[in-house]
Amino acid sequence: MIRYPQLTGHQIGVTAPSSGIPTELHHLLHQAEHKFSDRGFTLQFTPNAWKQQFGKSSPARVRVNELTNLLQDDTVDLIIPPWGGELLMEILDQIEWQSLPAKWMLGYSDTSLLLFVYTLKTGIASAHGPNLVDLRADMWDETSSRWLDVLSTRVDETVIQRSSEKFQKEWQFDNPTPHLFHLTETTEWKAIGGQHATGRLLGGCLDVLLHTIGTPYGDVKTFQHEYLKDEPILWYFENAEMNVPALKRTLLQMKWAGWFDHTSGILFGRSDAPSVHQDYTVEMMYEELHHMLGIPIFYDIDCGHVPPQMTFVNGAHASVQVEHGQGTLIQTFKG
Template sequence: MTAPFAYRDAMLFAAKPKPGDKVAIVSASGGLPEIFPAPYELGLERLRGFGLEPVEYPTTRKLRSTPQERAADLHAAWSDPSIRAVIASIGGDDQLTVLKHLDPAVLRADPKPFFGYSDNTNLLNFLYTQGIPAFHGGSVMVEFGRSGSMHPDSERSLRAALFSSGDFELAPGAGWTDRNLDWGSPEFGTPEPELFPATDWTWYGESPVTGKLWGGCLEILDWQLAANRWMLPVEQYSGILFLETSEEMPAAETVYRILRNFGERGLLERFQAVLWGRPKAWALGNELPRPDSDTYVENQYAAARRALSEYNPDALLVTGLDIGHTDPQFVLPYGGHAQLDPANRRITVTY
């Protein structure tokens, strides 16, 4: 039975796992390990290389599971005292339907670090409303299961987020790509992705900002706002908003309209700064050639600037971060703190 939903203010910071600990692998969005075992098995192998013992659940490799079944797996993972972290296998498109089956009391009884992004923004936000910090990033099939080897920046960030609790300085990725390798290809696992040269962030504003991080995948937050069931009252938001877009590659006008909705709700003005992830501008089935992909990225950044100029012109904006659907990917502490230093072009997060 689901307990009455209640918003929480006090954050319950969970202890980090240690090498040798068990970690739950869940498919609370889509059970893609059933049809794409290669990146999933590679991701499990890499987790074991981190010294962690992955534990699977009935829906982890089940493509068509019900929201109730997936909620039961989450309850089981949080209820098992031997499980010291929970990691998403991958994203999907219907995790929103799982939330109403979750019992907040079960999740709060033994807070554990949760890692995920994309459709897992639903669960990240749900945990945030319950005062449970989590981590935006780090899926088994993508970052851990990357063909060839893990990107060193992703690995460095994931190790720090999993095992440490101190400050971590973000940096522009040392070479990046948004080109997918086909998970169904017999060659998957061997070739290294080809990387583009590193690019710097772009800063708009000069005032330093320190605050709590909230945000995630823009399209999923749009669904959250539409459902209007798992959101805090607007006045309870403040700090630093971080946003990024998915492989569905929403048009710049769509991005602007979503942000406009944020603004009309009074949400966009609540934040002192906005971090914007490097947009994914290429996907299987939508392979934009360069310079078309470069134009897509610049148009999205322009949409963000336009919305902020209308609803929060004093906010600091930083674009081009390797967060979310990026390779490499830096993990952000969801509900944790960040320091933005425009004068020295530095961003520090606390894991």
């Protein structure tokens, strides 16, 4: 069975299991602290949230200790890292997974690796959604703001999210907005091979999840059998930097490793990674994936590095529907 953390208070732990915030960008954390305070939350920072050196916030052992301390602190209600990074993988073999309590963790990019392994190893749900610095705006947009509704959902309850109206094509740092993001482009979810799929959500950032294939940190088969009781997985993925051939290679490796043996569909987030390589387009690759696996493929959804994004709960029972370019995600916190 999947266990779901319960959000009962307003104390948020901020630690950096991957990258922290360098000195010249400390104003981002101060902005977040101020805006969360306005909404009735208190942020509790660990020291490494304010540090960045040698490609990470701090040595692996320090990152593990600060994360574990927050997880075991009963006064902390949830954990939101400041943002992702590149070297979270260094801490995976130093975490005592089975001793961790059930507590919400929220984030994406490199943070999604922590969430993915946490859920696989423990059967505790985790939440793929905005990082802390994405929530430092004066006003939260309608899509990103749903993280709080999702994490406030109780066991056996259902939460519904709908696709955004607009998404951001590019940052305009010299043109600030109350919502932080510049939502200028019309959102259009797309589907191949079907408009509906149902299953247990699981996923994250492909750039880092791929490194768990064939390791103790990517044992999808055991997780599916022990915690999902062999229910089908509804995968969701974000692609940060891979070009189309790299994306195809990764998905083939996942298939060969058995990750897609009992799968009801795959959702791909919008990406600003290269979408064409020598006339080979990402849309062509999605078509090939559909024919190879015989399941619906959904893409350009609200997930990942091109904001805004929905909140996806690893382990939750979910249903996705795409019609006329609009998408609906229904999640039920089923054990």
